[in-house]
Amino acid sequence: MHNFFVKSHGLGNDYIVLNQDEIGFELTEDAIRRICDVHFGIGSDGILLKVPTFHANFGLRILNPDGSEAEKSGNGLRIFAKYLHDYQFAKSRKFTIETPGGLVQAEIIKEKNGKAKTVRVDMGKAIFSSTKIPVNCEKEECIDETLHLEYRDYPVNCVSMGNPHCVIFTENLDEKEVKTFGPQIETNPFFPNRINVQFVKVISPTEVEAMIWERGAGWTLASGSSSCAVAAVAVKKGLVQKCLTVKMPGGSLQIETDEHWNMRMTGEVSEIASGVLSRELLAELS
Numbered sequence: 001m002h003n004f005f006v007k008s009h010g011l012g013n014d015y016i017v018l019n020q021d022e023i024g025f026e027l028t029e030d031a032i033r034r035i036c037d038v039h040f041g042i043g044s045d046g047i048l049l050k051v052p053t054f055h056a057n058f059g060l061r062i063l064n065p066d067g068s069e070a071e072k073s074g075n076g077l078r079i080f081a082k083y084l085h086d087y088q089f090a091k092s093r094k095f096t097i098e099t100p101g102g103l104v105q106a107e108i109i110k111e112k113n114g115k116a117k118t119v120r121v122d123m124g125k126a127i128f129s130s131t132k133i134p135v136n137c138e139k140e141e142c143i144d145e146t147l148h149l150e151y152r153d154y155p156v157n158c159v160s161m162g163n164p165h166c167v168i169f170t171e172n173l174d175e176k177e178v179k180t181f182g183p184q185i186e187t188n189p190f191f192p193n194r195i196n197v198q199f200v201k202v203i204s205p206t207e208v209e210a211m212i213w214e215r216g217a218g219w220t221l222a223s224g225s226s227s228c229a230v231a232a233v234a235v236k237k238g239l240v241q242k243c244l245t246v247k248m249p250g251g252s253l254q255i256e257t258d259e260h261w262n263m264r265m266t267g268e269v270s271e272i273a274s275g276v277l278s279r280e281l282l283a284e285l286s
């Protein structure tokens, strides 16, 4: 077993890619937490595990740094698509990937020195049904509902991109507010599977700014599924047009919404490092 890894980022949202066929250890919750730890491991916002599938060209599991599993990840999918292209698993520029949150189509749009640079992913449908997200809301859809926290209330808009999201519009984006209330919203009993949280400021009909608190990961510099969630809700509320730029602290993504709520995301990805997990680390994992 090679125990080979690749670490890449999409707008500063960084992932370690591992291939299940090439790792000689069990990826337990403890192992995930250790590998993602910035001091005791490699450090990352999560692990992307290439797994076998019969339903698509490639299979992907997405593991959060707290050891939990996510159904989907937008930046994760673009990073995984780059890995499949750059390490010659994919034989063409367009291919399908199965995630626990549904099947997606990925396309390598631009290359630099033979490596994928810009990747587009058809992320699937934005789903507004409260039961499907899931959110404990009595209404069929959870749009402009009030979430009561201990010290304040927020008007929330919920949507699933395969994984659950809670979008909050604001006039002032404040990192401290996101880091204070993000974890309280993520773990509020209103959201039975926890939730990803986006604070959003509308700049113009074609541009918004967002700050993210991710389920199982915390503060991240960007999030692809969050960007799709933000775009879907903002289009639904008539705040923006169907081609939207979502600006986050780590960079921007282009999001398109079609008439059936299919969300398409385009943006850059870069590799940071590749290598082999040391025997010393692996011995401590078992």
Ligand SMILES: N[C@@H](CCC[C@H](N)C(=O)O)C(=O)O
Binding pocket: 013, 062, 064, 069, 070, 071, 072, 073, 074, 075, 076, 163, 164, 196, 214, 215, 216, 217, 220, 222, 223, 224, 225, 226
């Ligand atoms: N960074 C991701 C989202 C990763 C999954 C998320 N933490 C969850 O638990 O749903 C993205 O780019 O979409």
